[in-house]
Amino acid sequence: MPLWPSSDFHASNVVNDGAVDEGKWPVGRCCPRGCQCGVRYSERFRELLKTVDCFNAGLQAFPENLPSDTQALLLRHNGIRLLPGAELWLPDLVQLDLSHNRLNALVSQDFHEHVFDGMYNLRSLDLSSNELRRLCLNDFRGLFNLEELNLADNRISSAADGAFHGLLKLETLRLSGNRFTFVQAGWFDNLPALRSLALNRNYLTLLTADNFRSLSQLVSLDLSKNRIFRIHDTAFNSLNRLDVLRLSGNTLVSVPRRALHALRQLRSINLSQNPIFRIQTDDLADLPQLRDVNFSAMQRLRLVDRGAFKNLPNLLVVDLHDNPYLGYVDRLAFVNTPAVSHLFLHNNNLTVLESDVLDALPALQEMSLYGNPIRCDCNVRWLRQRLSKPGTVVYHEADRIVCDSPMEHKYKQFTSLNPDTDLPSSCAPRILYMFDPTNKRAVSESITYDCRAVGEPRPKIQWFVGVDGGRPIEPSVYHPRRRLVNGQTLSLDKLQADDTNTYTCVAENPISTAKSSTTLQITTLQVRLHISTVTPTTVTITWNGSSSDSTVFQIFYRPVTSQQQKQQHQYAGTVTPAMHTYTVHNLRPNTMYDLCMAVEDSDDVMVNLSCKRVGTEPLQSQQSVEHSDRLVIEPSSLKNRNERATLAAVLGAFACSIILLCLVAVAVSGYRAIQRRQAGQAFSRLSDLFSAKNAVASLEQLATLKANGYTIGS
Known part of the structure; x- marks a missing residue:
């Protein structure tokens, strides 16, 4: 079942038994301009709902005069930037769709923070495809009955502990397509009913021991299309009921077998599109409920070792296709897997498949082998004999199995060969290509x-x-x-x-x-750092000299001060073999830093391999600098006292300019205050707005506020 239905509402007003509802709604009130109102059947809730649908209505703000008994409010595909004020009261609302708008914070037009307080019956909230950047404490306060929350495809990079506080009935949380680089366990505290969590399409690299510590009811976890290269052995220990785990499209170089071993209820796992070189003995073992596994589209996979699939009594489907370098499936790869019914091996690099593989799968019903460079010799004679006889196994597109060698059979259809005359009964050893x-x-x-x-x-x-x-x-x-x-x-x-x-x-x-x-x-491991781009708060680095495809590096930094020996390096991040650049964030403007790349030695001690000194840009300059020799401003680069004097003069002039601008701003502010007093005007809602912490900054927002009744003027 998908996390989110593709369409919650049909245009026709149909009830459960198929009858058409002819009732009009709202009675005695007008529908908001550009919107359609009526009673519609909801597939999601399986009942008729009083619906206001403002799809693609060109709205720049919340529609006004909404019927107080509205149950479904659909505002997707508009240009809404701010949520409504505290006066919005929709106690019957069960669905709110605000997807594909321009929201950048969950605050109202008058900076009321708890914007959902009047929607305590809301069960489905869709905020996907907006411009949200951070989730703050109690952003969703008051949504006691919320069951589904969609925050996908925003720009969220962080969340406060307790951001989801109070969502005691939340079952589905979608955080896909954001900018998270880590998972913090405190985010998910007090979500006792959560069953489905989607964190796919983010920038996660590590899963630590307690990331999901409080999600004991979780059934589905989607971590696909991140940059995960390491999973702690106990990362999944709390997920006692996990049924589906998606880890495809990451940078794992091996199967996280110890972490998976804790998932006793796991039924489906997808590890496709990872740079895993081999599926090793016991990688998937002793998972009693496992039913399907996917190891497809893996660009480095070469070997499925003996006992890779072991003691899996309910395993039904094995996807091992479209792996361009997979050259061998061990004859004992499947041990005690009596229920496997579907085995897909097409479009790999297999030159041979031994009979023991299929003999270990007594329940096999369908398999595929086409698209492999089969060597038609004694080693596949058994397969040709089985294809000649009727049996219980269906071989998908068997006529597409083509001989790649030896030369006398090249390009021949495998099914065209006579197993008795064309394929010998014995042949010399052939070592399969497994290493360079x-x-x-x-x-x-x-x-x-x-x-x-x-x-x-x-x-x-x-x-x-x-x-x-x-x-x-x-x-x-x-x-x-x-x-x-x-x-x-x-x-x-x-x-x-x-x-x-x-x-x-x-x-x-x-x-x-x-x-x-x-x-x-x-x-000797030699790595050299290079500075790529610098801003006031970030430095992007690249490196060369690392030829290994398995080394994991750590990035550290520290500010350069007069007490440098007392400064400790701060951890910035981890670099996986698949990464070629890294950006260090949250630096101070106009500050010198030492950036270092380190690696753990055989005794688990960090050893610095390369360091680079770099200065961040001054705050007033936002342009990136592309070369390190233009970034590093050492004290020795000021060659004489004249240069120091020139620099001091420039800084002094800049400081004077700032002071002058401040004086002008104070004078203008005082003049406007006198005008307001002379006109006998009290502070308007807009002046309060300007004094708030997050004041509206664009002319377009001001125009929107004016259109909604706020006083604008001196």
Whole structure:
């Protein structure tokens, strides 16, 4: 079920039994100009509602003289900038749609903060596609019965703890398409009924241990299309009832298996479009309610390892398609998954699929394999034989399975081959392409080599280290930083300079032997920071020298002062392998800073790799500076006393100008006050407006206020 219905109301006035309601509403009152009024059937609430529909009516402010018994007020696609004043009283209102307007704060025209106090029966509030930037404390005070709140597609970057305070019946909260960079647990305190939370299309990077601590009733969580690269092992521990989890379109390099293990009620998970290299043993294991998984459109996925899907008694659908580098699904990838009925493997890079994969899926009904570069030899002879016989499995578009090799079968339809005459019963070992011939890694990083081979009879695999054959790597021999998993996967942790070497995988069966080697080079991690853009409060940096696709960096900064040794670096953010720039926010104008990039060493100690000194722009200058040599203004750059004197003169003249402007402003203000007293006018609502904290700043807003009865003049 979608979070939000595509359309809450039909134009026709239809009741539950299909009869047309002929009643007129409002009785004895006019409908607001540009709007349509009537009793309409609501799909959302499944009842007739007294509706005022002002869709695309060109409104710049709230319509006036609304019937007090209005139940649904639809104001979407207008130009409304401010909410109505405190006098708005719509106690029967259950739906308010303010989407696609120009609201930038949840305050009223007279700066009354609690604008929803008179709508205590409201159940659905849509504020999507506006210009909101922040959620403040008690913004939604008084909405005791609210069930749905849509804040999607605004510009919200932060929220106060307690911003949703009092929404005790809220079931659906949509925060999609905003500018959140983090999640704070306090945002969701006191939301005991929340069942659906959408945080997709934001800028989240990390999920910490307590992000969702109070959401024990949550059923659906959408975190797709963020920049999440790390999920704490206990991030989901409080989500005891979570049914659907969407993590697609992030920057995860591995499946967050420990975090997922807490989700005992999880039925659906989507991890597509993440840079995950391999689905490892036990990545999805012991989830008793899991029914469908999606690992599609993953640009780096190469391997589905043995036991990747384990002890999943209710798993039905596995999406593993459109992964351009997925070259091998282990023959034992599925362990104790008796209910799988649909397996989709189309448009991958598979040259072979072993029979054990399908034999482990006794309930399989449909599968797809087209769009793969199949090598038509003895390893797929079993599949051709099964396609020749009627069975219970439907192979989608089997006629699109085409041989890519060997040359004598290239471009042939797989179904056109005779399994007895065209495909041999045995063949030499073939090592599948799983690693590059050369790799570079920095000291303290890690690397994993996967070696997989096929052939008939099934070949045995052995790893060697050293040139000219080298010496065998024995699984039974202990090494502090080297592991051999299942005799096929070689892992090297906390790399050191002496790990530079040649590593060779050898596959052997009675027919022949195959070899594949890779050379590992260990380098010193060197990163250089560069300043890209500077404003009074932000600095954007770029960097080079990082060739690793797994290193995570931390950004720190500190102001440069005379007591620099006492200043502590402040954490600015985390840089993932997929990121190429980073902007540090909330800096002070006209201030020198040291910006540093650091990385954790093998002992989890932060080591600075590169630092850069930069000065933020003065507040009066809003233009960005594009090059670091124009930003850094060191004291040594003032070469002589004349330059210092010139700078002092400029600053003095600027200060005098500011003082003069202030005096003029005071004089003008005093003159206008005398005029008001002479005219016998008290403070108008507009003058009160100007004295408020967030005064209206545009001529267009002033015109709107004048049109709504505010006094404007001296």
